[in-house]
Amino acid sequence: MRSRWSYVYLAFYLMLGIMLLFLNNDLSKAVITLMNVIIVLVPLIGTIFGVMYYYNSKEFTELLLAQPLKRSSIFMGQYLGVALSLSMSLVIGLGIPFIFYGIFRSNAIWDFSLLLITGAFLTFIFTALAFNIALSNENRIKGFGYAILLWLFLAVIYDGLFLMFLVVFEDYPLDQFSLIASMLNPIDLSRTLILLKLDISALLGYTGAIFKQFFGTNFGLIISFLALAIWVILPVFRILRKSRKKDF
């Protein structure tokens, strides 16, 4: 089940990569379009696959639990299985067309690798969050619902709230706030990171300049990756803790 779907996912990225390159005929533009797709799609796929995989392999998990295996290794194995195969699909599927197009000879290579790295991070983050939701909900429908809601919140609603906040409090200095707020959402964080790397921050005006000052530097980059890493570690930690106490 898992392997067949990850092939479909791989094929999808292959086609997407090829299509974008043909239509745009320009590496940097293709990278920008890809970013828009990745930022929304990768979390969605990670969430859905994570929840689906957990519920689908429930019987199998029960079988494994009666075997001399540690709980942590059972659940970590499942999590890494899903997250790794999804990120492999992403990296290979997008990597192949871009390599053939000559990414190594162009200067978009760093932008492109950053894109793939954040994509992989997002996969790990959202698969971990999905596993958390599935572990806490026996009811599949509820679990699916919460997972989709979480995705919707982080991908769409969060931005809306953020924007509203900015409009309402526009009289106050908000650069600190907006920096922190975008750090707290992994999707926003990835988007900002890539946008600034692509050097189109001039479009963002004054705030863009502040963002550039922060994220554009090595320090900002390290902090951002740290924030992404924390977004992976915390949910994974909770998977381990939750699974240790769960009854089957």
Next chain:
Amino acid sequence: MVSIQNLHKQFNKNVVLSGVDLDISEGGIFAVLGPNGSGKTTLIKSILGMVIPNKGEISVLGKSIKNNSTYRNKIDYLPQIANFPSNLKVKELIKMIKDLRGKTTEDERLISLFKLGPFLNKKLGNLSGGTKQKVNLVLTFMFDSPLIILDEPTTGLDPISLLRLKDLIQSEKAKGKTILITSHIMSFVEEVSDEIVFLLEGKIYFKGSINALKTKTNQPDFERAIASILTENHA
């Protein structure tokens, strides 16, 4: 072999086990009986570490099972409902469990015993309930562990397979193993078990031989003895 002290378990507000004390000595067949929902499966799953008790101590072969997974090497477990991943073939499943638990050659003998040969290349999702149960039995008896736990082993089996299962249980007992069985089929329990443990409302109501139960309840046969316990306590 297995010792349980003051075991408590509740699922949300539903109290399933409330203070179970049980000592299972080495060798022999023990039947865990009780009405539906009396906590038989919960008790067994607690021994296996699949259910985490709220209170109490369980030790298997002298070692506490808390934060321990290696002790399950010494247990063969037959789950009540054979829920296997439906996209795997029978052969693949057997191979996988062998990879997890080590080499064995018993599987071929068991496959031919339960006539599973023609099903080896079929997917588990396409098997009938009885055939799944046979696969389940093969997976359980494949390894040579000192403790065997069977949760409703007779479900879905045809008469011949049932007979073979009984022989299998007896031959395992002859090797000096400890076997824990739950079942609702009283004739089966009466035939195979040496000692019974009767669970009622989360506690152990009776532990001893079948004859002791008959004298205690003043009933001539086993089925009536069980029935009398149930009517007395639910009247």
